[in-house]
Amino acid sequence: MTAVHRRVNSANQGRIKRGERGGIDDEEERDRFLVEENEWGGRSRGAATLLGGGDELGLRVWPGPYVPMRDVDNASARNRLSHLKAPRAYISAPASGPDAYPSPALDAAAAAADVAAAIASSDAVTWAGVWALLSPHRARIAVSLAALLACTTCTLSMPLFSGRFFETLIGRGSEPLWRLLSKIAVLYTLEPIFTIVFVINMTVIWEKVMARLRSQIFRRILIQKMVFFDRHKVGELTGLLTSDLGTLKSVITGTLCILFTLSTELAPVLGLLMVSVSVLVALFKRSTVPTFKSYGIVQARISDTASETFSAIRTVRSFGGEKRQISMFDNLALAFQNSGTKLGVLKSANESLTRVVVYVSLMALYVLGGSKVNAGKLSVGTMASFIGYTFTLTFAVQGAVNTLGDLRGTFASVERINSILSAEDVDDSLAYGLAKELEDSNGAVHENGTANKHYMSALKSSSSCSNLAWSGDIHLEGVHFSYPLRSDVEILNGLDLTIECGKITALVGPSGAGKSTVVQLLARYYEPTHGRITVAGEDIRVFDKREWSRVVSLVNQDPVLFSVSVGENIAYGLPDDVVSKDEIIKAAKAANAHEFIVSLPQGYDTLVGERGSLLSGGQRQRIAIARALLKNSPILILDEATSALDTTSERLVQEALNHLMKGRTSLVIAHRLSTVQNAHQIAVCSDGKIAELGTHAELVASGGRYASLVGTQRLAFE
Numbered sequence: 001m002t003a004v005h006r007r008v009n010s011a012n013q014g015r016i017k018r019g020e021r022g023g024i025d026d027e028e029e030r031d032r033f034l035v036e037e038n039e040w041g042g043r044s045r046g047a048a049t050l051l052g053g054g055d056e057l058g059l060r061v062w063p064g065p066y067v068p069m070r071d072v073d074n075a076s077a078r079n080r081l082s083h084l085k086a087p088r089a090y091i092s093a094p095a096s097g098p099d100a101y102p103s104p105a106l107d108a109a110a111a112a113a114d115v116a117a118a119i120a121s122s123d124a125v126t127w128a129g130v131w132a133l134l135s136p137h138r139a140r141i142a143v144s145l146a147a148l149l150a151c152t153t154c155t156l157s158m159p160l161f162s163g164r165f166f167e168t169l170i171g172r173g174s175e176p177l178w179r180l181l182s183k184i185a186v187l188y189t190l191e192p193i194f195t196i197v198f199v200i201n202m203t204v205i206w207e208k209v210m211a212r213l214r215s216q217i218f219r220r221i222l223i224q225k226m227v228f229f230d231r232h233k234v235g236e237l238t239g240l241l242t243s244d245l246g247t248l249k250s251v252i253t254g255t256l257c258i259l260f261t262l263s264t265e266l267a268p269v270l271g272l273l274m275v276s277v278s279v280l281v282a283l284f285k286r287s288t289v290p291t292f293k294s295y296g297i298v299q300a301r302i303s304d305t306a307s308e309t310f311s312a313i314r315t316v317r318s319f320g321g322e323k324r325q326i327s328m329f330d331n332l333a334l335a336f337q338n339s340g341t342k343l344g345v346l347k348s349a350n351e352s353l354t355r356v357v358v359y360v361s362l363m364a365l366y367v368l369g370g371s372k373v374n375a376g377k378l379s380v381g382t383m384a385s386f387i388g389y390t391f392t393l394t395f396a397v398q399g400a401v402n403t404l405g406d407l408r409g410t411f412a413s414v415e416r417i418n419s420i421l422s423a424e425d426v427d428d429s430l431a432y433g434l435a436k437e438l439e440d441s442n443g444a445v446h447e448n449g450t451a452n453k454h455y456m457s458a459l460k461s462s463s464s465c466s467n468l469a470w471s472g473d474i475h476l477e478g479v480h481f482s483y484p485l486r487s488d489v490e491i492l493n494g495l496d497l498t499i500e501c502g503k504i505t506a507l508v509g510p511s512g513a514g515k516s517t518v519v520q521l522l523a524r525y526y527e528p529t530h531g532r533i534t535v536a537g538e539d540i541r542v543f544d545k546r547e548w549s550r551v552v553s554l555v556n557q558d559p560v561l562f563s564v565s566v567g568e569n570i571a572y573g574l575p576d577d578v579v580s581k582d583e584i585i586k587a588a589k590a591a592n593a594h595e596f597i598v599s600l601p602q603g604y605d606t607l608v609g610e611r612g613s614l615l616s617g618g619q620r621q622r623i624a625i626a627r628a629l630l631k632n633s634p635i636l637i638l639d640e641a642t643s644a645l646d647t648t649s650e651r652l653v654q655e656a657l658n659h660l661m662k663g664r665t666s667l668v669i670a671h672r673l674s675t676v677q678n679a680h681q682i683a684v685c686s687d688g689k690i691a692e693l694g695t696h697a698e699l700v701a702s703g704g705r706y707a708s709l710v711g712t713q714r715l716a717f718e
């Protein structure tokens, strides 16, 4: 084996292993696949690119550092290769240029910590967590505080100098006017400089903290159970990452602004005013938290409605639904306006009351101070300083009121984030798998890792999952299931089915019988409420969901593509591996997609638009098949994969599917019975059970439901 062969093989380690371990019949095809790759590796510098060595060629390569080829076979190189695991797979050919695609680096340590924290803690945002995020920025905080102190000193000295200025003007000052004015000028210059240092440092710290918080929440959302996504709309969830967190940011910055105006001199007076303000705020708080909460909810609904309308724009157009969407949006905009107005009124009432407190203080100062100046007991300068300080105090109090007002908004936001992202909805089996992988790639010792505390003892190793899936039958044994949001309606009631290894099983039946539900259980989007699903006799719940997802490929009627290039969409079949362009081309060729792809304006680098909207249904379907081919998983589920296609596309897609199904345990769901008549066995699903099972000929001969379905479709069989 040449060095290049070794490199290519190592890079494809994961996929090859799956093939080697498993009992796939199609050994020959896999060998061909590898030989072709090796040939390619020997011909070009592609292998260097494959392993992240593109830096050598002046390319920007995903992901991670360059690994010298000769190192790949030894253990230390394998460790280094683990860094290559990042959520990016597709490498453009050298011709695409160094910046063809951005490189998303993954901070595995932070991600592992976040996932582990999500498993362990019930609240998504805790003040202790925010504090922990702040602590690495201690040096910057110290600089900020020093700047704050300097700035406060300048601010608090200003009224004193104003007083002296008036004294000098009326001829009672001891200092020459020019000297006084130059001191004031220095003060006025330094104050904004210190302010800039303070604000810039605080902004940098907070942007960093907010970015981490956002990542934490995104990760937490991603590991929720499927029911969570049934329950919450997209806008609501994206709102958590934008507006709700935005509120959190403003309060923390605001709190620091209070410090900005604190001083020992003014502490008693400020303290007194703060007590009055706190009392006012406390009185308001009870009534305003719900208002803030409903404000957040309406805001989320608005973004929800907008994103839903735009993503379903074709449906809106075809039904002439513009008026309806506009009125829905207008109603929400009105509700948002009302809620905003209510909030504004409450805020201003709160602020006005505080001002009243300040103005009363000022009036007292004018009356008492004025009479003392008249009586000659107080100098004009001191009186001017007092007035200056009172205004300083006014700013301070207003800042405090705004901050406390924001605090109420923040309480509501944190409450909202935490109530939506409750710990019960975390999918432990998925979170465990993810935490384990992240800790592994971070080099964490597993026995002490956080992931270890959960599921570790119960779950099987990844190699056994792949081995069993390649070699064993799948059994659905007495499966009962109700969707969590409709727990009173039983969709499957005691369904038994054996899906034979390496063969094609078709699942047919009337609409609503539960066929797609079986798919969702096999994909483990949901778990059966009773009964179990086994592979080679092993309950599939003993595998973590990340591992299970690698052994199951799903191609459905309307495959969703990401709004990136065609090549990147195919490479998503192996999202954690480094995939060469040649592998992608080969998968595309096998999926009958290569020809149409190269005829696109930028070939494999053509962007597919949102959800793949710039491609036809048949083209999307073939890209999805190429993606599944690249994934090379032992279990394949086709849910109405050809039902949306015209005859030409269907032929092309069907050919691609036949290629894909070869040697895999396949479950095919189809309404059009002509597409499943050659399946090894056909199961008729009815009322959440398997009513009939056999080959096409057997079922037609038995004259049961299948035969009548065939009759209904008036197909000319045999």
Ligand SMILES: Nc1ncnc2c1ncn2[C@@H]1O[C@H](COP(=O)(O)OP(=O)(O)OP(=O)(O)O)[C@@H](O)[C@H]1O
Residues within 6 Å of the ligand: 230, 483, 484, 485, 486, 491, 509, 510, 511, 512, 513, 514, 515, 516, 517, 518
């Ligand atoms: N996420 C969900 N939450 C609640 N109920 C659901 C959900 N998905 C499907 N259902 C319900 O489950 C039942 C079975 O649906 P399923 O999609 O499995 O049927 P099907 O046999 O695949 O139908 P079709 O052939 O029309 O696709 C239906 O009554 C449907 O309303």
